[in-house]
Amino acid sequence: MRVTFAGVGEAFDENLPNTSILVESGTSSILLDCGFSAPGPVWKLGDRAGRLDAIFVSHFHADHYFGIPALLARFAEEGRKERLTILGPTGIEGRVRRLLEMAYSNILAKAGFDVYFLECTPGDEFKHAGFNFAFAMGDHLMPCLALRLTADGKSLLYSGDGRPTDSTRKLARGCDFIIHEAYALNRGVPGHGTVEAALAFAAESGARACALIHMDRAVRHAKKDEIMGHIASLSGLHGFLPEPGDTFDV
Ligand SMILES: [Zn+2]
Ligand SMILES: [Zn+2]
Incomplete structure (x- = not known):
């Protein structure tokens, strides 16, 4: 596994973007958290970020998931076709759908790719997108x-x-x-x-x-x-x- 730190900061650091980490294994990749200041540093990783299979949201503070609308909007703009999985705690689908609606209304309907939500709870274990979780x-x-x-x-x-x-x-x-x-x-x-x-x-x-x-x-x-x-x-x-x-x- 290769780990790349796009961001390593806390919520309000003016120098370091929110913690957001790309993990790659073979052709599979997942982004761990994506806060409001994370998209720019993630895009700097180039194609590797564009090929993401999944995004994991650890919890619902804005510095961990408010970057998702920008990331998805750019995927749509770039013509992504591959399904994207978003994993997170109970309530992940409702939270992210509301956020997307406020940020870029109707974006999922217009995007050329599907988003698959996977709700995770403590104690869960499963395999998805090339990783064991x-x-x-x-x-x-x-x-x-x-x-x-x-x-x-x-x-x-x-x-x-x-x-x-x-x-x-x-x-x-x-x-x-x-x-x-x-x-x-x-x-x-x-x-x-x-x-x-x-x-x-x-x-x-x-x-x-x-x-x-x-x-x-x-x-x-x-x-x-x-x-x-x-x-x-x-x-x-x-x-x-x-x-x-x-x-x-x-
Ligand atoms: Zn927090
Ligand atoms: Zn935080």
Whole structure:
């Protein structure tokens, strides 16, 4: 699996676009979250973004799914014919249809491709579009699904927003790569993780690498040295702060 970080930021970072991650395996690809500032950086990935099979929405905060109308409108403009799957928590179809209607009224009726919605709940496991999917609930301000994706014999876990829970720890066990939100450095923020907790979560899972994403803009920009020092003190785990456009082979 190849992971490309289109965006790595939190909701309101003026420098880093919302977290949005392209995962590719063979000819299959899925975008993990697509917030309001994500479409531009996703389009910069060129054809690879144009060939998307699926979009996964971890939860219904705007920095995780309000970019979908722009993405779909450009697909329609470019003459896409292939079906697109949109996966997300309970209510995904109604939410996205309402959003599309407000943004570009009637776009799905006019588009030359079908959209297939797949509602996911914690504990679900299935195969779709070339990937194995499994889900668990994180501890966020609203229900948020952590996703375990498996392909080519490798697994990654994407936390979405939120602190680790017993369920997400269980889901992460044996994963090769962890992508975890680390909104705060070490101080607890309700419904959000920390750098320390994310790295401990990854170490406990047995993963060899951990990408820290969705970091509070003040922490990411002012405390980078401290964060890198913390990462450097770890042994056996490669922790890093991806930049937009970075790739990682799992
Ligand atoms: Zn959120
Ligand atoms: Zn968020």
